Amino acid sequence: MDSQSQPHTALDLIKAQGEASSRAARDTPVEQHQRSSSPGHKSSLRNSLTRSSTAETVKVPGYRRNVPRDFQVRRGSPWDGYRKVLDLEHRDNSITVAEQKAPHSGLVAIKVFPSAAAEKALERHQRVKHENIVNVLDAFMTDTSLYIVFEHLPISLLQIVEGAKYPNEWQLAAILKQIICGLVYLEREKFQHGSLHCSVILLSAQGNLKITNLQYCKTIDGTGESRDVRALSPIMMQLMQKYVNDDGVVGVDNLRRWPSDGNAVAFLFETTSAASALELQNHILLKHRTRNEDLLGLIFSAEVTAPRSYSCSA
Numbered sequence: 001m002d003s004q005s006q007p008h009t010a011l012d013l014i015k016a017q018g019e020a021s022s023r024a025a026r027d028t029p030v031e032q033h034q035r036s037s038s039p040g041h042k043s044s045l046r047n048s049l050t051r052s053s054t055a056e057t058v059k060v061p062g063y064r065r066n067v068p069r070d071f072q073v074r075r076g077s078p079w080d081g082y083r084k085v086l087d088l089e090h091r092d093n094s095i096t097v098a099e100q101k102a103p104h105s106g107l108v109a110i111k112v113f114p115s116a117a118a119e120k121a122l123e124r125h126q127r128v129k130h131e132n133i134v135n136v137l138d139a140f141m142t143d144t145s146l147y148i149v150f151e152h153l154p155i156s157l158l159q160i161v162e163g164a165k166y167p168n169e170w171q172l173a174a175i176l177k178q179i180i181c182g183l184v185y186l187e188r189e190k191f192q193h194g195s196l197h198c199s200v201i202l203l204s205a206q207g208n209l210k211i212t213n214l215q216y217c218k219t220i221d222g223t224g225e226s227r228d229v230r231a232l233s234p235i236m237m238q239l240m241q242k243y244v245n246d247d248g249v250v251g252v253d254n255l256r257r258w259p260s261d262g263n264a265v266a267f268l269f270e271t272t273s274a275a276s277a278l279e280l281q282n283h284i285l286l287k288h289r290t291r292n293e294d295l296l297g298l299i300f301s302a303e304v305t306a307p308r309s310y311s312c313s314a
Contacts, residue, residue, distance in 0.1 A: 073122065078110055078140040078147045086312035093199045093213055097152060107152040108137060113215065118146035121215040128189060132182030134202065134212040153202035153210060155302055161198055161238045163302035166257065169264050171298050172239060174290035176267070178209035179235075183228050183277035186211075192220045196231040198238055203299055207292030229280065232271040240264065 082098040085107065095109045113121045118141065125136050125148065138149035157175070160167070167175065179201060186193060193200075195216040202210050234244045241252050250272050251265075252258045258265050263285040274280050 073139045073141050073146075075141055077142055078138070078149060082108065082110065082149070084312075086310050089309035089311075093156070095150075098149075109150045109152045111148050111150065113146040113148065115144055115146065117215060121146060121148065124214040124217050128186070128191070128214060128217075130182060130185040131208075132178050132185070132210055133214070134210040150212070151210075153204050153208075153212075155203050155299060155306070157198035157201045157203070157235065157239065159302040159306035159308070160203075160298060161242055162306040163298075164305040165298055165301040166242070167239055167298055169262070169285075170288055170290055171294055172236075172264055173285050173288040174207070174292060174294045175209060175239065176232075176236070177286050177290060178292075179211070179232070180277050180281050180286065182209075182211045184281055186217070186228070187220075187226075187277055190219050190221070191217045192226070193228050193231075194218050196228050196235070198235055201235070203295065205296075205299060207295035207299065209292075226274070226276055229271055229274050229277055232280075233268065236264075236268045236271065240268070 078098075081101055083101050085097045085099055087096050088094065095111050098108050098110050099105060100108065122139070134153065135151040136148055137151060140147040140149075160175075183193070183196075193211065193214070193216060195213060196211070200211065200213040202212055204210075233250045237244050237250065237252065240258055241254055245251065245253075250268060252268070263283075267280070267283050267285040270280060270283060280286075
C-alpha cells in the first residue's frame with residue numbers, strides 16, 4: 001500500500017496541515033470563516049485535506065449512514081477571530097461565551113478539550129445532526145487543545161431547577177418532548193449519551209431545547225438497559241420539585257402540584273422501566289399540543305432568579 005492510500009485520522013490531518021502552513025499564505029480566521037460560510041463556497045467531504053493559497057482546513061470524514069456535516073477544523077487559536085465575553089460554570093459543562101470580532105456576528109459558546117480527547121470529540125460531533133442536538137459552528141486545533149465553537153444557548157435545565165418558578169404540566173411536557181425527540185434520534189444512530197443530566201440540556205431564549213456534551217456518547221447495540229431513559233427520572237424530579245429524593249426512591253412529595261394519578265407522575269414512573277426513549281414517545285403526557293414558546297416565561301424567570309457561576313475580566 002502506497003503512502004497516498006494510508007488511512008489518516010482527523011488529528012493526523014491537522015498535523016499535516018500544520019506542517020504545511022509555513023509554506024502557504026494565510027488569511028485571518030475571521031476571513032477564513034467568512035469565506036467558508038459564503039454562498040459561493042463549496043467543498044467536498046470526500047477531501048480529507050483541503051488546501052488553497054488563502055486558507056487551510058482539515059475536513060473530518062463522514063461516518064456510516066449519517067447525514068454528513070460541513071465540519072472544519074482550523075489550525076490555530078480561536079481567539080484570533082473570537083473575543084471572550086465571560087466564562088460560565090455549568091458543573092461539568094463549563095464553557096466560554098464569546099463573540100466573533102467581525103461586527104454583527106452574535107454570541108457563540110466555546111468549549112475546550114485536551115488533545116487526548118480531541119479525536120473522540122470530533123468524531124462524535126461529526127456524526128450527529130438533529131434539531132435537539134447542539135449545533136457546531138467552527139473548530140480550532142492547537143498543539144495542546146481542541147476548541148469547538150457551538151451555537152450559544154443561554155441557560156440549561158439546571159437554571160430552570162434553581163430558578164424560582166416551577167413548570168406546569170404543559171411546560172414539563174414541552175421540555176420532555178424535545179428531550180425524548182433528541183434521545184430517539186441518538187438511539188436510531190446507535191448512540192447512548194451516558195451522562196445526561198440537567199446541566200447538559202440547554203435552552204434558547206425561544207424555548208428550543210438541545211442536548212450537548214456529545215463527547216460522552218457511546219455506541220450501543222440496542223440491547224440492555226437504557227442509561228439515558230433512567231437518567232430522565234432524576235431530571236424530572238428536579239424539574240417537578242427542585243430536588244431528588246434522598247432515599248433514591250423515584251417520586252414526588254408535593255401531590256397537590258403533581259397529583260399521583262396525573263400524567264406527569266405516570267410518565268415519571270415509566271422512566272424507571274421503559275426500554276427505550278422510543279417507547280416513551282407515545283406516552284399520553286407528550287400528547288399535549290405544546291409549543292416551544294410555552295417555555296418563555298419559565299426561561300425568563302430562570303434567567304433572572306437562578307444563581308450563575310461565572311468569571312470575566314473588565
